[in-house]
Amino acid sequence: MLSTMQDAPLSIAQLLRHGASVHGASEVVTWTESGPRRVSYADVGKRCAQLAHALRGLGVEGDERVATFMWNNSEHLEAYLAIPSMGAVLHTLNIRLFPEQLIHVANHAEDRVIIVDPSLIPLLSPQLPSLTTVKHIVVTGSSTAGLEAPEGVQVHTYEGLIADQPTEFDWPEVDELSAAAMCYTSGTTGDPKGVVYSHRSIYLHSMQVCMSDGPNLAQGDRALAVVPQFHAMSWGLPYAAFMIGASLIMPDRFLQPAPLAAIIASEKPTFAAAVPTIWQGLHLYLEQNPQDISSMREVLIGGSAVPPALMHAFEADHNVSVLHAWGMTETSPLGSVARPPAGVTGDAMWKYRYSQGRFPASVEARLIDDDGKVVAHDGVSVGELEVRGPWITGSYYGVDAEDKFNDGWLKTGDVGSITADGFLSLSDRSKDIIKSGGEWISSVDLENAVMGHPDVTEAAVIGVPDEKWDERPLVAVVLRAGSETTMSELQQYLSDKVAKWQLPENWAVVQEVPKTSVGKFDKKRLRADYHEGGLEVTRL
Template structure:
């Protein structure tokens, strides 16, 4: 027996229509370095319709062609976020921090038809043009930048504002679009090979938005002003741009001003209530706030969500104690759209009782099923003790990778189980009440003498030292134990701490057999294109002898 409910498609077009009308007075503001330039949701919706007309009528986007964006977080990018999927095409966000060869690979693999780019990133795009397939026919440029860099492009170059000017401010967005059709394409960062494409559906985007705005997750309302520091090319800014339009939360876009000083200035001037970014952003911002004295006012900022990698507990406590900002862990990945879990503690606890829950990666919602799989492939109990690889499934979890234009989806390799679950590559435990605690990435666990050492746990303890700005721990070969931890640390400016002091500090916090014998003080921890610690670079530097390593203790 079927239900008697209406079968109305869940599409991005519906989010666009609702936001531009019901929440038309909400705003998208872009920081220009000194102030915020605003447009209302109604204006953004009208300009999104104009962009859709331009893409269809002048640039020939009539089906599910990929329209790529090489842009910072700004209002024009938000317009593209809404227009492209709503018209039935596929939004393809390009990571402007990827190495050039990977960026060219992604553009060709997706067979992008159009690229919309900020003028400031044309120096990144121009050298790629000779490597790109002829499927790329148009480049649309928004904002200041040297258009002369595109002189060798065989297709057409357009000005964003000129392209959309004088076009109708309404568009016949399809109402019968299959909600399972592709809406957006995002590639993984490709740290262990070529990047893999994850093709999100309208249905998955819509359902993901509903979870993002729920109180169980980020709890957005029309009273909020959101500052998404996480880039719009990083898993669609964790779903924030679409979710904000769904419920009318205003947006403050940082554009290219992602350094600690401009972030502190825009928080002071614009008074956002919520922000989200990877831990490295907040480490720099905390230093800026601490050194800025009374120049900054962050009292409006209630909540910061940190994802991408584990947040050091010392950083969470510093924001809470010194600035009254609650830092919330969230976990996810490109393949999970990315929302997997959010670390809100259970009700009825004291602040001290909440801390163990806040230090987890969070609780899974009903829409994300998780299982812990042991080394032998068996399911482990959800008891907070049994440790194994985390596998997940749900309506916004990938079942395969995009195989490329005209190719079948790729569910091969070791990322998907035989029964369709996503193998995350994360190692951890799940408690009986659904809280995920990660101990490491499977590739980063240190296997020493038959025991596992968590690199994340060592990093968190090291970053609790007041003289340590950043710490990254990796496994290196050891003749006796197989692998041992190498600790690399970045000291705060002016610090006179040495590695012996840091080892003594760590000795009081972890088991003696986990203490690293090898230490290196470095200027900065290498980062991936999305701001995570790039541990493969550290391992390669050690193998090549490029690191100045101090050995302490017994081998």
């Protein structure tokens, strides 16, 4: 027996039509050197139609890839909506990839067109001769900013390209399972791997972003999207905002603490999303330059574990709640969100908030031990996290990566436990766990403990060889300016926070913890610095 329900495709075009009409008065605000630049969702819809006509005029047909090399801004939002809606595939290029990685992903995806912001031309231009499939470069704004392209590649201005195009487009009805967008992993080990999102997966993921047990994005919100649009689709915020009618605030290239504070003062966001390092920097800035940021009811933090000290600081000093979440490029990225169960208060509430969060109904999760067996969800048993669901990838684009999947489940590489009521607590990445004397030490737990010290602004922990114990933790710390705190004092600070056998004896003060292209601690580079003698290690 079949249902009587209509089979209506879930598509980006439907999100575009709905947002531009029903929520036409909502706006996308782009920050510039001279302040905010505003475009209504109704006008975004018109400009999307113009962009689609322009891309057709450049010969983009079918599922050809159109790439973006851009900051978060209104033109990037237009590309997010127009390219998939016309049936092509959006490819967000990570502006922070190493040149050889950028060349690899653009060629591997077979990008035909690249839309680039003028300020990013110096990063893109040297790589253009190595891009084998690109035929057109579109520079946002009204000037090509002196860009010289290789022979056979045409350069256009964005505004000039769309200026005379119609403001309506006959959006095709696409198969909801067809490709809408693609994003490559950050490539900390090996070449970046491509994840291709479908219209259906993006639509369902957008609904979860608006759910009350998820980020809870609502029609009246003004969402500050600091998380880059080239990183896991900006955590789904652009599509969810157009679905629900929340206005978007885009910081463009102004991601430093001072301009972010100015954006918050001017635009009064109610919700924001970024990796922990962004909020750590803003918190330190606000200590020296006090400002009311309590317009934000919540900030969503993911990408890496949030230090509990940062959560408490935002709540106590700024009256802003930190919402911890977990996800990956491969999970679109929303996997879990740390909203405590109803009625839980006090220390129990904070324990839930420290976790990576509860899985929604659409994301199944399990833990696998070293013997390949499923372990219990009892909050104690530990294993590697595997997930599956309608917005989780089942493969990588154009590469064989069977070792990353297990009978239809994605192997995340994260190690942790799950409670009976579905809350995930991660202890580490499988490659970062420290195996000392037959026992496991969580680098994440140590980092969070160290960053609880008021004189520590950043801390990253790696395992280093030890003749007796195989591995021991090394802590690389960034101290607050003017601090005279010693490594012995930091070790003493940890003495009542971790087990005695976990206390690190290896310490190094660094100017900055190296970061990956998406702002996470780059422990691969940190290990290389250690092995090459680049760290001045104090052994206690």
